[in-house]
Amino acid sequence: MTITQLKYVLAVAEYQNFTIASEHCFVTQPTLSMQIQKLEDELETKVFNRNKKPIQLTEIGKKIVEQAKIIVDESNRINDIVDQQKGFIGGDFKLGIIPTVMPTLLPIFLKTFIKKYPKINLKIEELTTEEIVNKLTEGHIDVAIAATPLENENIKERVLYYEPFVGFVPSEHRLFNKTTLDVENLDIDDILLLEDGHCFKENIINLCSTFGHKNQHFQLHSGSFDTLIKLSKEGLGMTLLPYLQTLDLNDSDKKYLREFEKPVPAREVSIIYHKSHLKIHLIEALKNVIDGLIRGVIAFNNVKIVSPIQQKKGA
Known part of the structure; x- marks a missing residue:
């Protein structure tokens, strides 16, 4: 039994197809199939039911895959140990960022990070929270x-930082003349929201639900804050923005911004990783760079954290 064989098993289990798995493992399909067959022969059991389309794991195969994940993770940890001992900070490093954070946070730290750690091959993907957890x-x-x-x-x-919500209130809106917003005055029916899949939408729903506004009859959902701002200015409703999103607004648009009374509702933005702690030295390097820069941009206390997790009805 080899680590390579276990990696091939994990690939087939994920893609449920030998050809696709071999492409992701950068080997030919016959090579991958032969190595998995050797493993099955050694174990004297079948990991996959090849008669099913797509290919499925056998019952014992499911248990083998769970153990294979642990073994492969632990083997990767050996490389981490060696790199840390050598003081080497480099290699491939894959980062996922949610869409409502990427446009504002990435410009703050990216240039500094790649300059400080030129040996890291940073690969960045914009992903929803669900996609991030899965990946x-x-x-x-x-x-x-x-x-x-x-x-x-x-x-x-x-936690990296706490980012307050800021109201964007057009001149025709009932709350425009208020100098600050009170959460109790929000009405979910006249707040423009991001479309499904964005956790910031759940933040807002949970914020309003806290104060009894649970009617989910929304006027419009959009995929970007820029669109929400434009539609709000057209009189279709107010919207809520994360604080960093407001920094690049032009002066004419900033007159529509309204801060909240304290404690200010805010979202918690964190660096997250799997409990296996792989590449922890690279994760620490990334967190340290962001920590050193974000404090000069956002420094808020007396905030009330709003959960991005969808609340169950009746909860």
Whole structure:
């Protein structure tokens, strides 16, 4: 039994297809099939039911795959140990970031990070929270930045910053003349929201639900804050923005911004990674760079954290 064979098994288990798995493992399909067959012969059991389309794991195969994940992770940890001992900070490093954080946070730290760690081959993907959790679990990304808490026992969370919500209130809106907003005055029916899949939408729903506004008859869902701002200015409703999103607004648009009374509702943004702690030295390097830069941009206290997890009805 070899680590390579176990990696091939994990690939087939994920893609449920020998050809696709071989492409992702950068080997020919016959080579991959032969190695898995050798493993099955050694174990004297079948890992896959090849008569099913797509290919499925046998009952014993499911248990083998779970153990294979642990073994492969531990083998990767050996490389981490060696790199840390040598003081080497480099190699491939895959980062996922949620769409409502990437445009504002990435410009703050990216240039500094790649300049400080030129040997790291940083690969960045924009992913939803659900995609991030799945890819961390499957080992397709090493670390991510997302709104927390996620309440997932397999994911480690370390807070980077708390980002307040800011109201964007057009001149025709009933709240425009207020100098500050009170959460109790919000009405979910006249707040423009991001489309499904964005955890910031769940933040807002949970914020309003806290104060009894649970009617989910929304006027419009959009995929970007820029669109929400434009539609709000057209008189279709107010919207809520994360604080960093407001920094690049022009002066004419900033007159529509309204801060909240304290404690200010905010989202918690964290660096997250799988509990296996792989590439922890690279994760620490990334967190340290972000920590050193974000404090000069956002420094808020007396905030009330709003959960990005969808609340169950009746809860």
